[in-house]
Amino acid sequence: MNDIVGKVFAGRYRVLNLIDKGGMSYVYKGWDITTGTFMAIKILTSEHASNKDFVERFNYEALAASKMKHPNIVALYDVGLEGNLRYLCMELVEGVTLKDIIRERGFLDPIKACEISLRILSALKHAHSKGIVHRDIKPQNILVDGNGNIKVSDFGIARIADVPTLTHTDMAVGTVQYVSPEQAQGKKAENTSDIYSTGVVLYEMLTGKVPFEGETPIAVAMQHINAEPTPINALKPDVPQEIIDIVNVAMEKDPKNRYQTAYDMALDVQDVIKGGKPVNAQNILERLKTSVKEEPPVAIPDPIPIPSTPPKKRRSSSRFQKNKRRIYGVVAILTVVLAAVVFWGIKLINNLSRTVYSPDLIGLNIMEAVSVAKDMGLNTRVNYINHNVVENNIIINQIPMPQSKMYLGDSIVINVSKGRELFVTPDITGISLDAARKKLAETGFAMSVVEKVVSSEIEEDFIVSQSPEAGSLVNYGELIQVNVSGGSVVVPQLIGMGQEEASKILTERNLQSGDVNFLDVVDQTQNNKVISQQPDVGAMVVKNARVNITIGILVxxxxxxxxxxxxxxxxxxxxxxxxxxxxxxxxxxxxxxxxxxxxxxxxxxxxxxxxxxxxxxxxxxxxxxxxxxxxxxxx
CATH class of the missing domain: 2.60.40.2560 (Immunoglobulin-like)
Structure with a gap:
């Protein structure tokens, strides 16, 4: 996909260099021409663009990301289709993955590992509050930027409450080294599944090893279900028992015995960082320790009476009874088979008669889209989200994709644009350029310096004015234009000086020599002297301003x-x-x-x-x- 570099999507997103390649997509560094900011542009590979499952998973990631705004989750800016290329515009995180850090260092300091876990749990708490289960928490999906900020990424296989899953059954998903026991068994993933995976990540940060390894994915999955990991203190004796308790509770086989929310686990992690005890974990462990499972009593069968005299053999009657039982057995089997054939035949006919293919609703008005779906016997679930490009009340995307197999009465999830989200511009006047850039970046805005202006009151390189003004309602990522103080200098008298002397005077006054022009003169006193200057003497200009001069040349x-x-x-x-x-x-x-x-x-x-x-x-x-x-x- 090298031919993509240099292209501009939607008239504003310029594709720069390739920075990563995954199983189903390429990630490029991009530039938003409108806001002047860098971003990551995730593009579905051409070989997967025609595969409905991959397209649906790609759209699923966009849907999940659009529901969330959190400092520890990679932000989604825009979703689009350029020709046959599907793309997501996302926050650019320039750094490494948590997996890279573990590989480089071997293991992390226990408190540092807890601090990272706290950020992951904060992200999960937000995702779970939106009905989203990540299902693939692993160090490869935890990004760490140059300032040490933690970002959870890749919601491509997340499960969203009340939204159809990518397959008809909740198959085992996730990376096997970090997958929960219930996911390994093909059961439905819940919030507690993400907590288990977070426990595995914390285990790996503390020890430098994953808890279970095997020659095949199945072998690893079976260990998640049945085996106990090597105790942490056997690998790293210096890890505090309080942190080990947190990991043990998070990695309980039974979801009911784990932390029930990311917030509960985060409270324990936070308490341990402060030197306290993980109260929630200790309560759970104590309850598990004291609970006694009562085994049902074993029933002892009565002794079988032994007759005093053996019964007489009746060969002919016995043979008849055996044949009779065989006939009944065959009849029973044939009856079951015939009933199954009839049942599945009727079911197949019913399914065929109820089968429809999802319509293409993308780009339609919401009222029109709901009407089209209703006419086909389908329901709709509507999510309203802000969008920087798609107009208000227009469908952005849908799940499942157009022409997907569905049944009458199924629901299509549609994301409807509610237009651009408006934000209040912060006040950046009177602060330095560096401080202004930082303040704007934290609130999602970009900055452009229009010009330096003369100011004797405001310090050089401090903001004099801004547009839009502070408190204005503008679009997310809006470009804030600023005028910056250039200080103030009085232009000196240069007329009558030689060119070399004039240049020296300008340098001493924090000014620069500008254009030098020459003009024929007949006055001998003007020969090789400055005969005019711009700006004029006495004018107030910014520091390092250019002063143009004209030199007289005797004819x-x-x-x-x-x-x-x-x-x-x-x-x-x-x-x-x-x-x-x-x-x-x-x-x-x-x-x-x-x-x-x-x-x-x-x-x-x-x-x-x-x-x-x-x-x-x-x-x-x-x-x-x-x-x-x-x-x-x-x-």
């Missing part, structure tokens, strides 16, 4: 011009141009300090004069080093 008999290419220079530099006459004498034609050049194609054209005519050579020196020589013809 002579022979005059021409010389053009030089200036090299790229990161700092201001001295330029001197000389004219070499026939007798080898060099006369200075131009001397000036020049501002830094950002490219290597900047040109400099200066007038050249001489009392002699004909072809001569002009030499250009930069910082007293000969750089270039051009031939000129004076006529």
């Amino acid at each position: 002579s008999d022979y005059i021409t011009s010389a053009t030089f290419m200036l090299p790229k220079m990161e700092e201001a530099f001295l330029i001197k141009v000389t004219l070499k006459t026939f007798d080898g004498e060099e006369t200075t034609q131009y001397v000036a300090m020049h501002s830094p050049t950002t490219t290597d194609d900047t040109t400099l054209t200066i007038p050249v004069k001489s009392k002699e005519s004909g072809a001569m050579w002009c030499n250009m020196y930069i910082n007293d080093v000969l750089i270039s020589t051009v031939e000129v013809s004076l006529q």
Whole structure:
């Protein structure tokens, strides 16, 4: 998918470089042209774009992410379709995964591991409150940015309450090393399943090892169901027992014996970080320890009486009874088979008569979409979410996808746009540029410096004004334009000075030499002197402003011009141009300090004069080093 780099989706999202590749999608670094911010653009691979299961899972991730806004969950900005490419615009987390950190360090400090777990549990508490079970909590899905912030990612196989699952049965999902016992058995995943997986992640952070390993995924899954992990203190004796208790409760085989909410587990983790006891875990362990399971009494059968005299054998009657039983058995079997055939035949006919294929509702108005679904005998479940592109009351996406097999009475989940979400702009006037950028980033806004303005009251590089103003209602990610104080400097008098002296004065006053123009003069006193300047003397300008000057050149008999290419220079530099006459004498034609050049194609054209005519050579020196020589013809 290299041909995607450089493309712009939806007229605003530019695809930059590839940063990751997963089983079903590519992740690129992107640039939002509208807001001027970087993002991650997740694109479904072309080989999976025609597979309904993968498309549905991709849309499922978007649906789950759209329901959540939390500092420890990767944020979703937008969802779209560009041609045949399905993409998600998400928060860019530049860093590493928790798995990378464990591989690098071997194991983590117990308190550090608890702090990371606390962030994961905070994210899960929010997801669970929205009816979302992640089902694939693992270190590979925990992102850590350069500042140590924790982000839970990849809700591609999450289960959402009241939303149809990706398959008709709740098959075992998740990564086998971290999957809960009930998921390993193909049972329904609940909130407590995420808690079990979090316990496994904490176990791995503390020991550097996963609790169960095997040659095959099935072997590992069976251990989650039946086996006990190696005790943590057998691997790392220095891990406090309080933390071990938290892991043990989180990893209980029976979901009823685990923490029942992420909040309960988070309270214990937080208490241990502060030096306290995990009260919830200890209560659960004490209850499990004291509970006695009563075994049902074993029934002792009565002794079988032994007759005093053996019964007489009746061969013919016995044979008849055996044949009779065989006939009854065959008849019974045939009856069951016939009943099953009739039952499944009727069921198949009913299913065929009830089968419909989901309509394409994406892009329709909500009223129209509900009407189309109703006409086909389908119900609708509607979620309203903000969207930066799709207009109000228009369908963004649906589950299942169009042309998916359904039955009469099933429900289609549709996400309906309620337009852009409006946010209040913060006040950033009077603070530094760096502080303003940080404040805006925390609230989801971007900043653009329009210009530096003269200010004697506000410190240099501090915000003077902003647009939109503080308190305005704007779209999420809106670009805030600012004017910044450039300080204030009074432009000095330069007229009458030589070019070199004028450049020196400007540097001393925190100003820069701007454009230098030349004008023919007949007054000998104006020769090689500044005869005009812009801005004028006494004007108030920002620091490092450019001042343009015009130098008078006494009209002579022979005059021409010389053009030089200036090299790229990161700092201001001295330029001197000389004219070499026939007798080898060099006369200075131009001397000036020049501002830094950002490219290597900047040109400099200066007038050249001489009392002699004909072809001569002009030499250009930069910082007293000969750089270039051009031939000129004076006529």
